[in-house]
Amino acid sequence: MRPDWTIYLTFLGAGLILLLPRDAKNLIRWVALATGLAGLTVGLTGYFHYNDSFRDLIARTGSGFWHVVNVPWIPAIGAHYHLALDGINFPLVILNGFVCVTGILFSWNIETRTKEFFAFFLTLIAGVYGVFMAMDLFLLFVFYELAIIPKYFIIAIWGSTRKEYGAMKLVLYSFVGSALVFIGMLAIFFAAGGHSFDLLELAKTPVGRQVQIWVFPLIFAGFAVLAGMWPFHTWAPTGHVAAPTAASMLLAGVVMKLGSYGCFRAAMLLMPAGLEYWKWTIAVLAVIGIIYGAAVALVQKDFKFIIGYSSVSHMGFVLLGLATLNVTGMSGAVLQMFSHGIVASLLFAVVGRMVYDRTHTRQLDELGGLAKVIPFAAVTFVIAGAASMGMPGFSGFVAEIQVLIGAFQMSPWLAVSAAVGIPVTVAYILNALNKVFLDRDDAGHHGDGQDAHPTLPPISLPEIVAGVVLMALLVIIGLYPSIMLDMIKANVELFLKGLP
């Protein structure tokens, strides 16, 4: 089955769930899971098919694209229904599939309005698949905005902690971001002659330098809002904290990648001169984001806010890697998108599902000693935390070291400043590990974890399955990165040669 069926199958699943009776909750969950698995399977088969042949493809066609479908959609404005895959968006499609399936497993315990939850969830997933595959600026924008609205409802209905505020803030930030993209998109379309929105067509004939210099920041910043770039990141912690588990997994794991992917695919591909002009600004903002996110995470009292700010910090590595404009740095950035997607999903699953749903608190001071009560959660947190702090052997290491090497080539100062974020990351992860999972004799009132949380429900099977899948991915990519890195590198090289 062609990879574009990920989109259609997921939409179909959402539609099917709408037709089911609302009391058949188990049936709804299974339909959602089947939909998620179907999407993932279609994506994975395509991935391995492509992985086998991408060198031939590049040798034969000179570009790394597998054009899945390309038909005129709205000829009046030159919009095409053009979906294509290459080494850069394929890992993200796979990521979306994994986060979708594990997100559904971690949401197995949702009892209120189950039907609507999974319908909104799958609509969001389908939109994200569309953004990653779209190779037409107009189509990309359509999918991008389509993915905004379900987030509002998921957070506002099933969230916690100032959920309506967090949801509205998130949606308005994304929408203002997409308004900037909209303006930039119209400008670049007409500046290029107004014939086609096809990204590859537009990339062939870049618009004039002056236009690029003012349009580039519009499109880049518009997408970077969603990527959590400092100083547009403030929606991220509040949004992540307010969201229910599956939604925070999706937000941090996938939706933030929509932003960085959009920066790459729309802004950087179409406007090389603008990129050249603005790359230092981006790199500096990214480094600020890395250090700021990590530093703020260090002083948080709420377990989920720690993870929320850590996402801002790690997305800084993605943006820094993209701005380096060399093969090592950019490949590292793309791999970091995948790696952080998995890490963030795992961390939010630990915080939201394994801990908060059981203890109903996320305050570090009120938690403690959970390693004895729910050891699986502790193990998961240690592994995800290790990947997050860049421990060798996990995917985070491979990604971040490449970003740092790339940044070093651009300017040693950038690399050194960004590297400051790493020890701080180690500090906040260990701090959280200590306060939440280990005994704290000095605190007195939870000298013994068993007393603080005497009867927590055990970790359920769906949680174990989902947790193990995600942890396995971290290790596989960590030990055998070339399974993904080869094709990322091949396409980054093409990009840097000026071939899209």
Add this chain to the structure above:
Amino acid sequence: MNYVGLFSALSAEAVVVLAAIMALTLDLAGLRNAAPARRRRIVGGFAGLGLLVAVVPLWTLWGSGSLALAHGTVVVNDLTRLFKMVVLTLSFLTVIISLDYDVGGHIGEYFATLLFGTVGMMVLVSTEELLTLFVALELTSLSLYILTAFHKSALRSQEAAVKYFMFGAISSAFLLFGLSYIVGVTGATNLRALAAPATPLLSVGLLFVLVGLGFKVAVVPFHLWAPDAYEGAPTPVTAFIATGSKVASFFVLTKLLVVGFAGLAGAAFWGNFVPGWVMIVALTGAASMVLGNAAAIVQSNVKRLLAYSSIAHAGYIFVGLAAATNYGVSAVLFYVIVYALANLGAFGVVAVLASRAGGEELKNFDGMARRSPLLSLLLLVFVLSLAGIPPLGGFFGKFYLFAAAIQRDSVNFGLLWLVVIAILMSAVSLYYYLIVLKHVYVHESDGERIRTPGYLNLTLAVIALAVVGMGVWPEPILALLKCLVERL
């Protein structure tokens, strides 16, 4: 003059007038003592049937070329046929929504007035002669004033009608006064014969006409009547004012400005403002978008909120009009259609649900997603289309409008300032549209499940499908409009 030709050109209008008179007679003669609900169904069904029959002559003559009779008093071509069909469709949908709505005891009069208003809009769409234009506008407006007052016992409805009438009468005076100048200067009453040198007197005439028509389409600063009229009128009438009358008024305004006053266009490029109607349109449009969206944020009544939102939408439409190109005109016409459908759908859902939930305040819609899942889903579609979220028609319409404004000057991006305001204001509008949906989807209530008649569910679902269709596959209607506008 060939009266047979004239009659055949106006056969659709004739059918509607006939249906109106027959509906009135039917109600007066046979149904005085029947229960109101039954009377509404029979008389309304008859009126709806009349509107459907009126489509037949338009449909059969589709593509049969263009014809201007009696010095442009009646112009029939495919573009006017298309818009007559749009008006008939909107009127038909209003009739369907009215079947379920308590409009008081004067049921025959209600439907007959509705049909007379429809005739006014149809003539408005098909005329190119200034005096006929005025008469048609008056026929439309007078019908709408009467319809607004149909909640006979509600003081609010009376107040709304008086306010609407006062503002409308003054705007008509402006319009007529402006037309008198124009006719006096150019010596012509036909749109296409207005090509006269731009004298101050002609400019004054144009200004007065713009003021008069600005009232009809409710742009800032001529919008003051709209919120009260929308809130006070029976909801189906509100829907009709917000859609049918808007479609006809925008159509005639666009034609008047682009065809009749092409020589007085001027420009509204950033740093290069040339006096003319484009400048006025751009400035009033910008003001409407800002004020309409800002005022809508604080509303607690759904109809009032939609009233301010439609002021903002008039502003968006003016962005396309300010382009003053064929591209812009087809964008305006596309947007008017998709806006009318989404707005009619939204008012339809409000009419159906509010009468059962006990009010039109936002809080009456709490928990509606559980009480009436289907209509809530449809409301979601309509409201998100108004907000301009893809893949719905409203998104594509807005895109096309803004693209037209950019395309006007794609070298220096002279109209970008207007587009920036429009896009940022769309982001603001998402806030209050989401507030509506928040009440429907997020808030809980312990109200009973609401049962709604099947024919209404079906009608509203069809409108929603059309709204989705115009976003997912806009090409057919876009290509049609583009081709028709070329021959404007």
